[in-house]
Amino acid sequence: MMHSTAAAAFWSITVLVLWIVAVGGAAWAAVRMTRQPRRRPPTLPSPLDILERRFAAGEMTHDEFDEARARLREHELDV
Known part of the structure; x- marks a missing residue:
């Protein structure tokens, strides 16, 4: 037992x-x-990053780059 x-x-x-x-x-x-x-989605490049890459790749001249950069800066101030 x-x-x-x-x-x-x-x-x-x-x-x-x-x-x-x-x-x-x-x-x-x-x-x-x-x-x-959590995995973050990849961040998109900024417009200035894209512009700088295009200039570095030779897709635009220095004058075109300066003009486009000035337009981007004007747009940033408007927002």
Whole structure:
């Protein structure tokens, strides 16, 4: 009779520990998934960046670049 009581206590504790591990693991996974850093979408280049790249690539002259840059600056002041 003592054997069955000890075995019942062992299995009761084992099941309790397994439940604690399962619930703890689920809670850990939920926290881990919600606190994961979110990926930001890539930022678009500014109009000035595009203008500078076009000038660097030789697609426009220095005068065209200066004129376009002045227009961009005027537009920034309007906003």
